[in-house]
Amino acid sequence: MEKLKKTGMKQTPQRLAIMHHLEGNKCHPSAEDIYKSISPKFPSMSFATVYNTLENLKDHGLIKELTIESGKKRFDPDTSDHHHLICVKCKKIVDLPQEIQLQQKALTTAGVIKGFRILSTQINIYGLCPECTKTSS
Amino acid sequence: MEKLKKTGMKQTPQRLAIMHHLEGNKCHPSAEDIYKSISPKFPSMSFATVYNTLENLKDHGLIKELTIESGKKRFDPDTSDHHHLICVKCKKIVDLPQEIQLQQKALTTAGVIKGFRILSTQINIYGLCPECTKTSS
Numbered sequence: 313m314e315k316l317k318k319t320g321m322k323q324t325p326q327r328l329a330i331m332h333h334l335e336g337n338k339c340h341p342s343a344e345d346i347y348k349s350i351s352p353k354f355p356s357m358s359f360a361t362v363y364n365t366l367e368n369l370k371d372h373g374l375i376k377e378l379t380i381e382s383g384k385k386r387f388d389p390d391t392s393d394h395h396h397l398i399c400v401k402c403k404k405i406v407d408l409p410q411e412i413q414l415q416q417k418a419l420t421t422a423g424v425i426k427g428f429r430i431l432s433t434q435i436n437i438y439g440l441c442p443e444c445t446k447t448s449s
Numbered sequence: 450m451e452k453l454k455k456t457g458m459k460q461t462p463q464r465l466a467i468m469h470h471l472e473g474n475k476c477h478p479s480a481e482d483i484y485k486s487i488s489p490k491f492p493s494m495s496f497a498t499v500y501n502t503l504e505n506l507k508d509h510g511l512i513k514e515l516t517i518e519s520g521k522k523r524f525d526p527d528t529s530d531h532h533h534l535i536c537v538k539c540k541k542i543v544d545l546p547q548e549i550q551l552q553q554k555a556l557t558t559a560g561v562i563k564g565f566r567i568l569s570t571q572i573n574i575y576g577l578c579p580e581c582t583k584t585s586s
Binding site: 400428429432439441 | 536565566568570575
């Protein structure tokens with residue numbers, strides 16, 4: 313749990329359980345999801361512990377806060393550049409590979425980004441996942 | 450101030466001032482920005498009034514909460530689909546036209562969105578604006 317050490321936070325069993333829940337997690341959980349999952353093991357743990365641990369990890373760049381529209385904050389332990397496919401109905405978030413590129417030519421041709429030094433792009437694709445498409449039709 | 454009527458909130462002078470501040474605003478202000486700007490006119494107005502008005506407008510789909518990484522919530526009165534150019538240093542946010550398209554072919558070829566019904570895409574381009582590029586070099 314190197315990440316926890318980097319934040320300067322004490323390695324309590326609760327915090328280690330939060331880290332364990334996040335490690336390799338592809339579900340993009342909210343603080344509430346993590347609290348629900350871990351609290352049965354630690355009945356005395358407060359929601360604030362989960363929330364503050366997540367905020368601290370985020371402030372140290374060790375997890376990412378997901379930037380999807382509205383609703384609860386979601387967290388991603390994968391801090392590499394990648395994009396997301398978001399189901400507006402069931403709120404499932406799926407990672408998309410970074411290879412997806414913008415038509416940069418269109419951008420530069422339009423002149424809108426002249427002089428702007430691009431560091432990264434983040435693409436959110438909103439829609440209905442296959443399961444929700446079926447139940448909506 | 451038709452928007453305010455739609456939320457069912459009373460048209461108080463404070464709320465009208467918040468709406469006036471947002472109308473056509475391209476600066477993507479935070480709740481704090483709006484409070485700072487309006488409170489000299491209404492010294493008794495609380496920050497909660499600004500915050501709750503914004504949340505209410507957002508819940509009614511009348512303004513958008515911006516989904517940029519980290520930091521304070523920012524708000525956009527332009528609810529149409531459009532993208533953003535975000536300076537990571539000065540936090541300036543500039544609207545980009547919706548014409549910017551993804552290379553959808555790359556997406557479908559990769560098979561990652563098979564069965565996913567795309568409703569909208571939202572692209573955030575992070576980097577340094579021309580002014581911050583100059584001061585950083």
